[in-house]
Amino acid sequence: MDFGLSEDQVLLKEAIRRYLDSECPTTRVRAIMESESGHDAALWQGLADLGVPGLAIPTPHGGAGLELLDLALAAEELGRACTPGPFLGCAMASAALLASEDSDAKARWLPAVASGRAIVTVALGEEGGVWDAAALTTRARDGRLTGRKLLVPAAAVADAILVAAQDGDGPGLWLVERSAPGLEVAPLRGTDMTRRVAAVALSDAPGVAIAGGRRAVDRARDAGLVLLAADAYGGARRCLDMTVEYALTREQFGQPIGGFQGVKHQLADLATELEPALSLCWYAAHAYDHIPERLERHAALAKAHLTDLYDRAARVATELHGGIGFTWEYDLHLWFRRAVFDRAFLGDAEFHRLRAADLAGW
Amino acid sequence: MDLSYGEEYERFRAELRKFLAENWSDKDRADGPAPDTQAAFMGAVRIDERATGFRLLAIERGYLYRQVPRRYGGSEQPADPLKATIIAEEFRSASAPGEVIGQGASMLVPTLLEHGTEEQKQFFVQGTLLGKIRWCQGYSEPGAGSDLASLRTKAELAGDSWVVNGQKIWTSNADTAQWMFCLVRTEPEAPKHEGISYLLIEMKTPGITVRPLRQMTGDADFNEVFFDNVRVPAQNIVGKRGQGWIVSRSTLKHERALIGGSHLTRRMFEGIVTLAKALTVHGRPAIADSVIRNRLVELEARLLANEYQGYRLLTMSARGEEPGLAGMVMKLASTQLGYDIAKLAMDVIGDKGLLAPGEANAPAMGMFGTAYMWSLGVLIAGGAANIQRNIIAERGLGLPRDARK
Numbered sequence: 001m002d003f004g005l006s007e008d009q010v011l012l013k014e015a016i017r018r019y020l021d022s023e024c025p026t027t028r029v030r031a032i033m034e035s036e037s038g039h040d041a042a043l044w045q046g047l048a049d050l051g052v053p054g055l056a057i058p059t060p061h062g063g064a065g066l067e068l069l070d071l072a073l074a075a076e077e078l079g080r081a082c083t084p085g086p087f088l089g090c091a092m093a094s095a096a097l098l099a100s101e102d103s104d105a106k107a108r109w110l111p112a113v114a115s116g117r118a119i120v121t122v123a124l125g126e127e128g129g130v131w132d133a134a135a136l137t138t139r140a141r142d143g144r145l146t147g148r149k150l151l152v153p154a155a156a157v158a159d160a161i162l163v164a165a166q167d168g169d170g171p172g173l174w175l176v177e178r179s180a181p182g183l184e185v186a187p188l189r190g191t192d193m194t195r196r197v198a199a200v201a202l203s204d205a206p207g208v209a210i211a212g213g214r215r216a217v218d219r220a221r222d223a224g225l226v227l228l229a230a231d232a233y234g235g236a237r238r239c240l241d242m243t244v245e246y247a248l249t250r251e252q253f254g255q256p257i258g259g260f261q262g263v264k265h266q267l268a269d270l271a272t273e274l275e276p277a278l279s280l281c282w283y284a285a286h287a288y289d290h291i292p293e294r295l296e297r298h299a300a301l302a303k304a305h306l307t308d309l310y311d312r313a314a315r316v317a318t319e320l321h322g323g324i325g326f327t328w329e330y331d332l333h334l335w336f337r338r339a340v341f342d343r344a345f346l347g348d349a350e351f352h353r354l355r356a357a358d359l360a361g362w
Numbered sequence: 363m364d365l366s367y368g369e370e371y372e373r374f375r376a377e378l379r380k381f382l383a384e385n386w387s388d389k390d391r392a393d394g395p396a397p398d399t400q401a402a403f404m405g406a407v408r409i410d411e412r413a414t415g416f417r418l419l420a421i422e423r424g425y426l427y428r429q430v431p432r433r434y435g436g437s438e439q440p441a442d443p444l445k446a447t448i449i450a451e452e453f454r455s456a457s458a459p460g461e462v463i464g465q466g467a468s469m470l471v472p473t474l475l476e477h478g479t480e481e482q483k484q485f486f487v488q489g490t491l492l493g494k495i496r497w498c499q500g501y502s503e504p505g506a507g508s509d510l511a512s513l514r515t516k517a518e519l520a521g522d523s524w525v526v527n528g529q530k531i532w533t534s535n536a537d538t539a540q541w542m543f544c545l546v547r548t549e550p551e552a553p554k555h556e557g558i559s560y561l562l563i564e565m566k567t568p569g570i571t572v573r574p575l576r577q578m579t580g581d582a583d584f585n586e587v588f589f590d591n592v593r594v595p596a597q598n599i600v601g602k603r604g605q606g607w608i609v610s611r612s613t614l615k616h617e618r619a620l621i622g623g624s625h626l627t628r629r630m631f632e633g634i635v636t637l638a639k640a641l642t643v644h645g646r647p648a649i650a651d652s653v654i655r656n657r658l659v660e661l662e663a664r665l666l667a668n669e670y671q672g673y674r675l676l677t678m679s680a681r682g683e684e685p686g687l688a689g690m691v692m693k694l695a696s697t698q699l700g701y702d703i704a705k706l707a708m709d710v711i712g713d714k715g716l717l718a719p720g721e722a723n724a725p726a727m728g729m730f731g732t733a734y735m736w737s738l739g740v741l742i743a744g745g746a747a748n749i750q751r752n753i754i755a756e757r758g759l760g761l762p763r764d765a766r767k
Contacts, residue, residue, distance in 0.1 A: 001371065001444050002364045003673035004681065069363060244759050259762035261748075264755035271754055272691040272698070279670035280663060286363050298666075305663035350656055357655035362635065 003282070005073070012055075013073045019050055020081035026331045032084040033193035033334075039157045044085050048116025053090045057098070062111030068095075068223060068288040072230035072281065079234030079342075082334045084194035086154035088227060088345075089121030095223035096122055096162050096173055099216035105175055105208065109160060118159040122173075122220050123149035123200050124346070131221070131347040133164060133171035133214040138202065140167040140174055143209065144182075145202040151345065155185045155198035163200070163207060164217045171214045174207030181205065192341035194334065218296070224346050225299040226288060229281045229306035232342045233274070235335045236306070236313035240270050242332065243317045250322075257320075266316055273309055281306055300356045304349035310339040365673075371444055378425065378452050385419055386458040394457075409493030413459040417492055425449050426461050427491050430471065435488030443679040454625070464535070466490040466497030470543050473560070477601040477609045482562070486541075500530040500544030500563070500587060501610070508749050510545075511554045511607060515589060517546040517561060523593040524548075524561060526569075529586065532743075536572045536585035539565055549604045560606035562598040569593070579719075579735045624668055627700050630733065631665055633726070634658070634707045641710060641725060648710050657706050664699050668692070687758040694750040697741045704730065704737040 005013070023046055032040045047053065056071045057063025064070070071091055078087055090113050097106055097113075097120075112118035125131055126138065127150055138147025145165055155161060161183075163174045176183055182205035187198045210216070244267060247258030257263050284302035287295045314336040318325040325332045343349060367375065394408040420426045421437045428446065430436020439445075453460040461467055471490055474483055489495035506513040515528025526546055536542065542563045549557035565572070569592035574582035601609040635658065638649035648654055671692065678685045707730040708715045719728035741747050755761045 001367045001447075001673070002677055002680075003670065004363065004677040006363070244761065247761060256762060258755075259764075261752070261764065264759075264761050264764075265748065265751040267759055267761065268691075268694075268751035268754035271687060271759060272694045272751075275688050275691045276664070276667035276671035276695055279674045280667035282363070282674075283666070283670045286365070290365070301659065301663040301666065304659070305667065308660075353656045353659035354652060356659045356662075360659075362639070362649050362655060362658070 003279070009070060009073055012070060013077060015050060016047075016052065016074055016077040017080070019046060020077060020083060024081050024083050026082065026334065029082050029084060029194060029334060037157055038084060038193065038196040039086065039154070040084065043083075044119075045116045047083075047085070047087075048114070051114075053087070053094070053116060054114025056091070057094055057110050057114045061106060062114040063094075067285075068226060069282065069285040071223075072226055072285040075227040075230035076234035076237075079231030079338070080238045082194055082235065082238075082331075082338055086119045086121065086157060088195065088224060088231075089152075089154040089158065090119060091227055092122040092153075092220040092224045093120035093160075093162050096211065096216045096220035099219040100173065100211040102208070102210040105210045109175075112159075119154060119157055120160045120162065121152060121154045121158045122224075123152040123155065123161050123163045124217065124221065125149060125151045129347065129351070131351070133166075133217040136164055136166050136171060138163065138165035140165045140172070140207065140209070143174075143206055144204045145174055145176060145207045146204055147202050149200040149202070151188070151197045152185075152200045153195055153197055153345070155200050156187045156196060161200060162210070162220070163202065165207075167209075169212060171217055172212040173210050173216050173220075175210050176202070176205055176207040180207070190341065192337040194338060195341055221346060222288060222295055222299040225303035225352070226281070226284050228342045228345060229284065229299075229302040232306040232310035232339065233278055233281050235338050235342070236270075236274055236310040239310075239313040239317035239332070239335050240267065240274060243267060243320050246321055263320055266320060270313055270316055274313070277306055277309055297356050297359045300352040300359070303346070304352040304356070307339070307343040308349045311343050314339040367444065367448070371448060374445060375448050375452065378449065379456075381420075381423060381425070382452060382456040382458055386416055386456055390416075391457045394459075408459050409462065414492050414494070416459055417462075420458075421491075425453075427467075430475065430487065430491065434475070434483050435491050443676050447676060462491060462493040464493075464497065465499045465543075466495065466539075466541075467493075469499065470497050473543070473600060473609060477560075479597070481597070482600065486562070495541060496535065496539045498533050498536045498539035498542045498565070498585075498587075500533060500542045502532045503529060504531050508746055511558065513545055513547060513558065515544075515546050516550065517548050517559065517594070519548070519596065520593075522596045524596060524599070526561070526563065526589040526592040526594055529588050531575065531584075531586050533572075533575075533585045533587050534583065536565070536587050537574065541565060542587070543600070545606050545610055548606075552604060555607045556604050558606035558610075559603050560600040560609040561594055562600065563592065563594050567592050567594065577735075577739065579732050624665070624672060624696060627665060627668070627696060627703065630700070630703050630707070631661065633730075634703065634710055637707065637725060637730070638710045641712075643710075643712055648712075654706075654710060657709075661699065661703055661706060664695075664702075668696055668699060671695075687754070690754050690758045693745065694747060694754065697737070697747070701737040701741055704734040708734050 051064050052074050054063030055066045056068050059065040094113055097110055109120055113120055145163055159178050161176050163176050165174055182203045184201040185198045190197050247263050248256050250257050280302050284298040287298045318332055318336060321332060324330050424437040424439045427436035428439035432438045467490055471487055474487060501510060503513050517524040517526045542565055544561045544563050545558050546561055547557050548559040569590045571588040573586045575584040575586050576582045638654055639647055641648045675685050675689055711725050711730060714725055717724035717728055719732045721728055756763050
């Protein structure tokens with residue numbers, strides 16, 4: 001019985017944090033988010049050199065052969081630093097590819113993702129709040145895809161997109177290369193400027209079926225849910241830390257505002273909600289590799305709970321900072337915006353809570 | 363991360379199960395209240411001869427009171443939080459008498475072991491561990507709640523006795539306890555924390571009046587205790603004069619661990635799910651309502667988070683790590699959750715929530731209404747919520763201390 005991080009996991013987290021502290025200060029985050037593509041290839045390559053995109057990819061496919069928990073620790077650090085980039089799309093795509101039986105697709109794309117040479121993402125969402133494989137309207141027929149996907153992360157910089165669609169047999173995943181005819185990627189302006197999304201239109205675009213059935217789609221979704229929860233924890237924790245630091249230095253009425261109970265108690269409440277939530281996140285990540293029968297509900301519970309908390313943390317942090325927190329110049333809104341993404345992407349908290357209720361058979 | 367217990371611990375669990383099967387029969391189980399119930403939590407555990415015989419055997423085998431030396435009636439085992447957890451789990455599922463629940467075993471004994479004289483340890487510890495000496499706690503006073511150190515019940519040394527005058531309040535079990543461990547002011551001129559002493563007072567001493575205190579639920583689970591020239595032998599002080607505050611500090615930590623046990627919260631939560639399935643509201647089961655479903659899942663996530671946090675704290679403790687903030691937040695997190703779960707139960711019940719406990723038409727005989735009120739009681743007991751917030755903010759987050767006198 002050991003519900004804690006191993007020495008290697010602590011070292012991994014520290015290495016990522018050190019890298020991001022030095023290479024991804026908010027000045028760089030702002031430069032990337034104000035750039036055309038929202039992507040900084042050098043920063044992403046640096047993370048790839050640390051092994052980040054390949055953490056949960058088995059060694060024969062060029063990864064580190066670790067687990068989703070390790071990837072979640074990376075997600076927490078990326079969330080803490082508000083790091084821009086295609087991490088989420090790549091992680092979900094790797095999860096989908098690993099659930100596929102297409103050995104050619106695996107051999108071609110997994111090592112490329114692990115090394116940072118290629119960006120692959122997953123196109124799941126559709127108009128009308130659709131995030132479930134059974135409700136997809138995008139159609140596949142004879143290796144051709146037609147439909148419209150929404151809110152696809154990192155689509156504009158992706159080399160390939162795994163499109164969730166349905167054919168006569170039900171849902172599945174099709175790999176569409178960026179150069180495919182009939183594929184049109186239209187970037188959308190997002191509230192969170194660190195993780196870009198796009199609409200992806202497919203009209204008779206050629207795609208390779210890499211996984212039939214809903215399993216690969218569900219694996220990608222559940223990995224995504226856990227990683228969003230981890231990102232949310234990292235971001236929320238950062239909001240708390242920043243606000244504690246500010247409350248210790250900002251003086252009003254002749255004393256640091258952190259000495260007022262109104263401020264202290266709001267921060268104490270936040271810490272009280274956040275501390276145990278980390279354990280829920282860890283458990284969901286652990287379940288992904290070790291307790292399959294508990295994964296789906298726990299991923300839904302963790303995503304709903306942690307992203308709700310992130311939203312609250314960002315709001316409380318902004319409120320406690322006062323006027324400075326409402327400026328563009330101060331960095332707090334970067335996390336506030338990221339919290340909006342984490343809460344909405346893959347379906348909001350209510351959506352996943354109702355799923356969890358259904359899954360419990362209530 | 364590894365959620366299995368591993369071979370050594372599974373072997374330990376198997377031995378323990380064998381011990382329980384051989385020594386605590388189905389008949390024994392049927393005879394008493396399950397130790398998992400609210401009644402047991404409030405102190406009503408079995409302390410009859412059969413249970414005492416069983417406890418003595420379990421102590422001999424090293425299963426109970428593992429941190430208490432053998433010479434004082436414990437089993438003196440090396441600290442092993444995993445074994446302790448397995449023991450708690452297995453005793454609970456066998457409904458076997460575990461460590462006596464109550465302020466004597468959980469608060470007084472650790473204090474005596476740390477600060478008591480040899481005579482005090484010999485006289486009190488084993489009897490307390492077996493539930494033969496029952497204790498109540500004399501801390502709170504009408505004018506000393508959160509600011510406990512401002513207490514005014516005074517004790518003056520006259521010859522070989524302390525003479526105690528004053529009043530205590532919120533004293534659970536004062537009506538049945540034989541002894542009270544009590545904080546009194548012995549040095550009125552000293553700064554408030556340095557003027558307090560820790561006395562052991564026999565409840566049958568002349569001059570003590572116990573009056574039941576009826577709480578908001580309508581029952582009287584507490585008492586007020588009045589002291590009118592109560593003479594206590596001088597040697598019944600624990601620690602030195604004026605050091606009672608320090609002596610009492612170690613006990614409060616133990617109380618925080620006692621309040622808000624998560625298996626009780628889980629039972630309450632599962633009770634609501636059962637209730638929401640059974641109850642018809644607007645012509646359909648309450649659980650079919652999407653607002654209720656949403657709130658149930660929201661609370662379940664917090665319940666699971668607290669349970670897994672328990673695993674995390676257990677792991678930290680097994681590794682010898684300081685839990686810090688992670689541990690400090692748990693009293694507030696679990697009592698707040700208990701309150702929110704009880705509140706949801708009231709909302710599930712809907713209009714029938716206005717029916718009183720015991721009314722036959724009330725769902726679950728009105729038990730949820732009482733639980734709702736009690737959930738506020740535990741938020742206040744053992745360090746009220748705002749005191750917890752101060753502790754978390756000051757010691758956990760490093761924010762400035764409140765101005766205090």
